[in-house]
Amino acid sequence: MxxxxxxxxxxxxxxxxxxxxxxxxxxxxxxxxxxxxxxxxxxxxxxxxxxxxxxxxxxxxxxxxxxxxxxxxxxxxxxxxxxxxxxxxxxxxxxxxxxxxxxxxxxxxxxxxxxxxxxxxxxxxxxxxxxxxxxxxxxxxxxxxxxxxxxxxxxxxxxxxxxxxxxxxxxxxxxxxxxxxxxxxxxxxxxxxxxxxxxxxxxxxxxxxxxxxxxxxxxxxxxxxxxDRVYVMYCGKIVEEGTVDEILTSPRHPYTKALIDTVPGMDEKVERFVQIPHNVPHPMNKPQGCYFSNRCAYCTELCRTKQPPLYDRGNGRKSRCYFRPEELWEK
Ligand SMILES: Nc1ncnc2c1ncn2[C@@H]1O[C@H](COP(=O)(O)OP(=O)(O)OP(=O)(O)O)[C@@H](O)[C@H]1O
Ligand SMILES: [Mg+2]
Missing domain, CATH: 3.40.50.300 (P-loop containing nucleotide triphosphate hydrolases)
Known part of the structure; x- marks a missing residue:
């Protein structure tokens, strides 16, 4: 319940x-x-x-x-x-x-x-x-x-x-x-x-x-x-949700991945402090498309112009990104 x-x-x-x-x-x-x-x-x-x-x-x-x-x-x-x-x-x-x-x-x-x-x-x-x-x-x-x-x-x-x-x-x-x-x-x-x-x-x-x-x-x-479970929030929207284990080991949103990369030792492949480029946009000046688009390493024209919906990725996982990890960083 x-x-x-x-x-x-x-x-x-x-x-x-x-x-x-x-x-x-x-x-x-x-x-x-x-x-x-x-x-x-x-x-x-x-x-x-x-x-x-x-x-x-x-x-x-x-x-x-x-x-x-x-x-x-x-x-x-x-x-x-x-x-x-x-x-x-x-x-x-x-x-x-x-x-x-x-x-x-x-x-x-x-x-x-x-x-x-x-x-x-x-x-x-x-x-x-x-x-x-x-x-x-x-x-x-x-x-x-x-x-x-x-x-x-x-x-x-x-x-x-x-x-x-x-x-x-x-x-x-x-x-x-x-x-x-x-x-x-x-x-x-x-x-x-x-x-x-x-x-x-x-x-x-x-x-x-x-x-x-x-x-x-x-x-x-x-x-x-x-x-046990986590909602990743960015600029007033949920960008990813799922169990903590799954999200930390296989993030599906570039923002979650960036957050993980900023914590030394969270992902053993990342050794040094990494910063997410630029700052969180001012709340009255959010980008037109995906709110993370101006900071995202994988941003495309589509991301810049149209806000992605929160896709249901099955098993209680959701992600507000047009792409799947295998199309981006898991290539
Ligand atoms: N009383 C208020 N009047 C105007 N804007 C506000 C007010 N309280 C919060 N906000 C705005 O709402 C947004 C969300 O604020 P909130 O305090 O929830 O952020 P947060 O995620 O808790 O950040 P932090 O990690 O700094 O605590 C911010 O842009 C903030 O400026
Ligand atoms: Mg706060």
Missing amino acids: NVLDIKDLKIIFRTGDGFVRAVEGVDISIREGERVAIVGESGCGKSVTGLSCMGLLTTPPAYVTAREFTFVSRNGEKHNILEKTENEMLRLRAEEMAMIFQDPSTFLNPVMTIGEQLDEVFVYHMGLKPKQARERSIEMMKKVGIPDPEMRAMQYPHELSGGIKQRILIAMATSLSPRLLIADEPTTALDVTIQAQILNLISERCEKEKMSLLMITHDLGVVREMA
């Missing part, structure tokens, strides 16, 4: 300079217990996609539409996220779906202790009394590997390291065992040595609580560790 079903998601921002088409007709589905990643370079629409699932984009400036935007809660009830009121979303968030972000500092209240902030989750959503709530908070802090939780509970966010703050946010996000956890670049702001620990913690929490995971990242290394 699917936890999330999104069809033809479009997200447009109204700005002083005109309309920005951040997401242009994206389909995403996540099964119960599945770990799914969205990967792509900066500005391709990953975060706004995640925020739209949580109902966290405000209109204006954001205009969100979809043919379907269904979230199925634990009791089997289907929710159209686009039709929920703010109060209904407040309940769904935390109890059924939760999100962790790149920078934990911005989501912690600087004038409340860590314990008070964790307690709130249990008081508000479970109606616990303060003393019981604190017991649950301490228990949660232990679960996310925070040493000396009784002492930590009395500290303020500025007294904690980035790694501990991210653990606290993971504790808050997963304390009510939501069905879906969305993690948006949860380790990019952290020390490299801490990154693996936090990713392991997220995996462990997902497994224990049987949560589905939507991992948002620009890092294929993270995708390889954290996901």
Whole structure:
């Protein structure tokens, strides 16, 4: 059964300079217990996609539409996220779906202790009394590997390291065992040595609580560790999708291949750092044909003039490219 079903998601921002088409007709589905990643370079629409699932984009400036935007809660009830009121979303968030972000500092209240902030989750959503709530908070802090939780509970966010703050946010996000956890670049702001620990913690929490995971990242290394299936996004569109194993070993889209080639050691044939030429186009100045055409080593006249559809390549694989790998790099 699917936890999330999104069809033809479009997200447009109204700005002083005109309309920005951040997401242009994206389909995403996540099964119960599945770990799914969205990967792509900066500005391709990953975060706004995640925020739209949580109902966290405000209109204006954001205009969100979809043919379907269904979230199925634990009791089997289907929710159209686009039709929920703010109060209904407040309940769904935390109890059924939760999100962790790149920078934990911005989501912690600087004038409340860590314990008070964790307690709130249990008081508000479970109606616990303060003393019981604190017991649950301490228990949660232990679960996310925070040493000396009784002492930590009395500290303020500025007294904690980035790694501990991210653990606290993971504790808050997963304390009510939501069905879906969305993690948006949860380790990019952290020390490299801490990154693996936090990713392991997220995996462990997902497994224990049987949560589905939507991992948002620009890092294929993270995708390889954290996901079963992946959507490769470029300029607001899905350009390739499939299982992580298949996509990393036999990419079908030149953008995916280029992303793999930028990670040293991902493909043993590529030894040095490789860059994708040029930058992601400005969202108001996307190429006329395939959005990747101006950076693609295999671009043809057709690619420059006509946008390719997302071809079904069988076995759950899709690719938005006119060509097959054997016609391009596997020649
Ligand atoms: N509030 C906003 N107003 C106008 N445009 C916005 C707003 N939020 C996002 N955008 C635009 O939407 C597009 C997608 O942004 P998004 O933050 O989803 O990118 P991303 O893939 O998460 O990138 P990054 O890896 O840098 O986090 C970008 O072009 C961005 O400029
Ligand atoms: Mg982002």
